[in-house]
Amino acid sequence: MIIVSACLCGINTRYDGGSSSNEKVLKLLKEGKAIPICPEQLGGLKTPRCACEISVGSGKDVIEGTAAVISKDNENLTREFLKGAYEALKISKICEANTAILKSNSPSCGCGKIYDGSFTGNKISGNGITAELFIRNGIKVYTEKEEIDNITY
């Protein structure tokens, strides 16, 4: 089983109430190979919600307690993002998933690159909180931008 970001399946979980539908990820779901999750909803955040970014650092720093998740209207939502990441990990363990395809650049799901906390579209190297937690727990994380067809799981 593969864990996938719900928004990649066309589910309207994004902060703006929309999705980021990806044909190949949706195909995996239709074939019964994928489980969609949205860490931010699992953390108790509503949809739509105010955009959030990690300030200053990456998912690693949030997990280690040296960075925070701050919304565009300046609310500290670190606790909700961490809760969502651990709930997502719980689901991945229940279904014994060793692979995930997560939405690029997100403060939760991004892998390799994430937004830099300035809400300007700039990106830095690093993983979102859920992606980082997955990797620390032995789950291989890909984004939808990679060659999904070649992923083995």
Ligand code: SF4
């Ligand atoms: S937290 Fe992940 S699954 Fe949820 S909307 Fe953001 S990128 Fe998509």
